[in-house]
Amino acid sequence: MTDFMTILKERRSVRKYEEKEVPQEILDQILEAVRWSPSWANTQCWEVVVIKDSEIKTKLQETLVPKNPATKAIVSAPVLLALCGKRNSSGYYGGMVTTKFGDWFMFDLGIATQSLCLAAHHFGLGTVVVGLFDHDRAKTVLNVPAEYELVALIPLGYPAKISSAPGRREIQEFTHLNTF
Secondary structure, eight states: OOOHHHHHHHOOBOOOBOSOOOOHHHHHHHHHHHHTOOOGGGOOOEEEEEEOOHHHHHHHHTTBOTTOTTHHHHHHSSEEEEEEEETTTTTEETTEEOSTTOOOHHHHHHHHHHHHHHHHHHTTOEEOOBOOBOHHHHHHHTTOOTTEEEEEEEEEEOBSOOOOOOOOOOHHHHOOSSOO
16 A cells, blocks of 8 residues: 555646546545545535536536646546535634635635545546636536535546656745744
């Protein structure tokens, strides 16, 4: 079994996929990783739409901005996941927002997305988080209810090509002891 740090360091954004189906058992395990992701007061504000239908994937592809590097991946990946977050839930107590930053659903979806992508990599699958698209138009394609936001599209499949790691800042470049 691969250790966590190896999984974390070797995971890449994948935009080219093999024409090979993702077994339902593996997809279920990836969704289990989302299920166990932490969230504000355990609100679990996420919803995931699993898209395998090629017509729906094509309609979603049409919502991407021109020259988005993930344009082909939206339709070529065997599975496309749409991550949605319930508004006015995470970061709220008694219907009132409780943090300086307001609705916390984006933070919770970020955690769930990281869990999903790392789990996929653990099972030999590739992902790329796509956020540059017409969210409202894509939300309509998927019939996402008004109280939810469609935040990210994530193609999922067996990688046909894996890129090398981009550079990273050294720890001492972003850490501060006691004060900023």
